Amino acid sequence: MATPACIFDAIRTPRSRGKPDGALHEVKPVQLAAGLLRELQARHDLDTARVDDVILGCVDPVGDQGACIAKAAAQAAHWDESVPGVQLDRFCASGLEAVNMAAAKIGSGQQDLVVAGGVESMSRVPMLSAGGAMFTDPDFVIDQLSVPQGIGADLIATLDGYSREEVDAFAVESHRRAARARDSGWFDRSVVPVRDENGIVILERDDFIKPDTDMQKLAALRPSFAQMGAYGYDDMALAKYPQVERIRHVHTPGNSSGIVDGASAVLIGSERVGRELGLTPRARILAATVIATDPVIMLTGPGPAAKKCLARAGLTVDDIDIWEINEAFASVALRYMRDLGLEHAVTNVNGGAIAMGHPLGATGGMLISIALDELERRGGRRAMISLCVGGGMGISTLIERV
């Protein structure tokens, strides 16, 4: 990139169950996001007038999340009135797309300092609230063989031969790693407790993780998408994959990403603005890509996206210390590792969305902070962050510590 984009900080809220009994249900999404903006301002004694844009991913931008929540959050944080904001939606990639867009704006010299991240209160604005052709227009659905993501995840498992035991084992490990990282304080630098207007803590740390998860408990769960598949979605998927006899429905709530509430914010800018404002770069964004693959299976984009990202950076798999693949479903992560020839030991080393949850638009920004904290902790250099995305898209961002 013409001007390297530096990451000065990456923070996130803790995550909690995205239902009325979740701890963050009572917090308006605009306040979830504004709280992080205020934290960035306080941590860095930031002159907010210097921020050129606030880009927030949000997948269901209606109701409490409607009307350009990024601009609303900047105002709710009482940032300088000169700060604009934009909300974007690239499904589950939204948060990372915000980061990549910020890097592009800085790389092009168009802007100097940008906050990128996302927010999703899935308890207040449930998935699919925004409707849309891709999942609710029958004409489109039949023409495009548009099936729910879970069918795609089960299809990947079927094609690749991942057994129920394998996907469950992956999930158990995700919980174990996430609990260890949380309890060892490895997330502490980035996780900002959510407080009410009185300063009383509402949620201090991730509370979705279930450290006592084991194979026996997971085995007891029923597949999430078998019934849906039987309605006809399986037939639609198989129309594209005639070599498959039938889809094995291995994914359950236990080995799929959790529905949670949360937000993320990453402060990104040029080296020059960093010097001017006394901000120390923690990492640089080396390369970023977004691609699309077969929209029917939908979730196979991350591997190809990461490969393209490596190629653009002129690097190989061996040049990367750790890998983050969003655990939308266990099979997505397993496919990613297979595509790139990765060991689980270097992939999602502190667990992922199966354990901690996936607040759709916010997750990409959260993965930046998790990867960066871990690079620093282990003295590593580079991390690749990838997510599968609706419509068969895949996204990757490559960061390097400085």
Add this chain to the structure above:
Amino acid sequence: MGEFRFHQDADGIVTVTMDMDGPVNTMSEAFWPLYSGTIARLEATEGLTGVIWTSAKDTFFAGGDLNMLRSVGPDDVERMFGAVERVKALMRRHERLGVPTVAAINGAALGGGLELCLACNRRIAADNPKTKIGLPEVTLGLLPGGGGVVRLTWLLGLEAAMPYLLEGRQVSPDKAQETGIVHEVVPADRLLSRAKEWILSVRGDAAAATQPWDMKGYRIPGGPSTSPRNMTRIAGAAAMLYRKTRGLLPAPVHILDTMTEAAGKVDFDTATRYESRRFVSLLPRTETRNMISTLFFDMNKVRGGASRPKDVPPAQVRRLGILGAGMMGHGIAFSAAMAGIEVVLKDISPDAARRGRDRVADLLDRRVEKGRMTPDARNAVLAHITPTDRAEDLRGCDLIIEAVPERIEVKDAVLREHEELLAEGGFWGSNTSTLPITRLAQKARRPENFIGLHFFSPVDRMPLLEIVLGEKTGDETLARAFDFARQIGKTPIVVNDGTGFYTSRTIGTKMIEAVQLVAEGHDPVRVENLTRALGMPTGMLALLDEVQIKLVNEIHDTQVKMGLLDPAKEPNPEARALLAEMVETHGRTGKAAGKGFYDYGPEGRTIWPGLAAWRDANATIPDEDIKDRILFRAVLESLRCLEESVLRSVAEGNVGSILGIGAPVWTGGYIQFVNTFGLQRSLNRCDELASKYGNRFAPPEILKRHAAENRPFT
């Protein structure tokens, strides 16, 4: 502590009779052990078939412990949040006992009292029309934090709940039934038997023991806050709130926000927790502390008769004479006739007197139109007023109030002509707003029976009466004047004599300061808007137009002529000159002529372009200074009134300034303002303003003394 008496009858129904120490039941510290003990006992009671909650007092339950609430500082907020949540958890247990529960509302159920009722399945009220039911928290800068916002919103729906929550409307049992707050109104002696009857009638009906919010499929009347219609309504309500509060009062905003969250954004339990957070956040705020201090504690002191001589027995005015049927006279006639007093309304001609009565009729007709009064009641009130031009008709009045033009010779003349018509032991009141009572009383045969009764315009709407003591005014006269004020529903403050007493003198300073700003070349539009941004109901220039610039000049001239004011010591000579020029050169006499600081046309008022002559393009001043100049003039004048003993108590200064002369509610009145703004900070700000704008802002000794001793004004 008192007790919650617990009695189970043969049908298994438990009656809980709340009887806390003191005259009323309140949510004081003693409430917690009584309530939690009772809930636990109910849960453990075998064969429980229903619960009736009632009170051993005249009232049902009085609400929160304001003394405790106003002592909550920022460091206590988290502890308070915990305490509120614990009480609310009990209320959840209360409403989930699994048996039908009834609030048998024997008397007033306000605030926390009504919240307790809302945790019952059924609310039955005794039919006493004097009983008040409502959630007045907002009027004291609070919100109903015991589940009141959430439960009432769920019960009535967003729109119907708004007046109760955002304005603190209190209603009689009948009206409460009409709205759906109570289910039944029965004769007082049937209250408990009816409660039992209801419980027996719903035996075995699980729905009767289930709150709407715990019922599957319950829909909030009028739909959720997320419906397009309600979204528009909420946005409109927010704009209307701003118009009313100028963004200066946090409580109604917190209430509207909590209502919005409760009505369909989050589940019931989350909403009540959110309500607790929004409630406790109000407690340490200065606005809240000011409002509780003045509108509750000071107000109770003032209305309770702290300034009324104790040893004079209470008395009532039966027959009132009013001299002058103009703006003030007819207004006084209205207020007195509404209270059932016989009124003789005298003016110089029968026509003039009749016109006064016609204006009372107009006021009454408006009430009839709005459905607030029956035509019969209207006629009865009007029949109390006898218009006349004959002095003799006033004979036997036990009070005569003169409301004639503010000229000393006119005042002296009516006194001379009418004083002897007073009934034996009757007293005389002057409605002067500017002339010293001691001077007017000089011509009285019985100066001990002479007193100032300064009403405010429009009398039918303004709640304040400034009672002014002349040097020789007797205790009995003061006591009777006080009783008269309460008889006609006014709140009386009692002040000592002096030019402009307390209210006219103080309001005069902020008006002249606004004129001074214009005379210095500043933009009058900005001055007016910043005055309203302070929370004053109207701009000072608009107010001058209302009271008539010409009249203000005349009063000033009279006071100079009488030696009450020394023109050499005039602190705002430029402003005085501007006012004189407005009237004498430009004929801008005020609103009545359609020409004052504003032009008045069919589209409303616009600033008179002629004021541009005073504009100085080089004049600059920060917004804060404009605001503080106007606010501090009134604050300092109030402190001087206290120093000079024109004000006899801080409470009367606070209450009088809010009710009579437009002190912003958030200040808690012009003296209380200093307490929460900070004594030393006030002193510093005075010094700053004095050095920039003149000696009129120099801090009075009383402020220096209190600041040095760090002693708030109480």
